[in-house]
Amino acid sequence: MNKKYLGVVLMVVGVAAVIWGYNIYDSASSELTRAITGDSPAEAWVGMVGGAICFAIGFLRVK
Template sequence: MNNKIIGIVLIVTGIALIIWGYNIYDAIGSQLSRSLSGDISIKAWVGMIGGAIAFLAGVSKIK
């Protein structure tokens, strides 16, 4: 029971982080920075990759 609750929390947190990271990635300032230098913001990477890891950890906890 306790692992399922932790898993659900990790899944929800992971989805929220993925959305947050994508919003940063798609922001106008980030688009301008990517077009000028080609670099992607560290915040966007952390949000998307951290969210994916949290999501996968949550799915593994539920099983």
């Protein structure tokens, strides 16, 4: 039973991290940096990829 609660928490945290990462990626300063240098901020990728991994682990725990 505790694994299911942990899985739900991981899924919620994962979705929040993906949203946070996308907000960083889509921010005005990030767009300006991408236009000038072509680089994306590392925090955005960490948030999006880490959130997706966290969500997947949570989904497997609930299943």
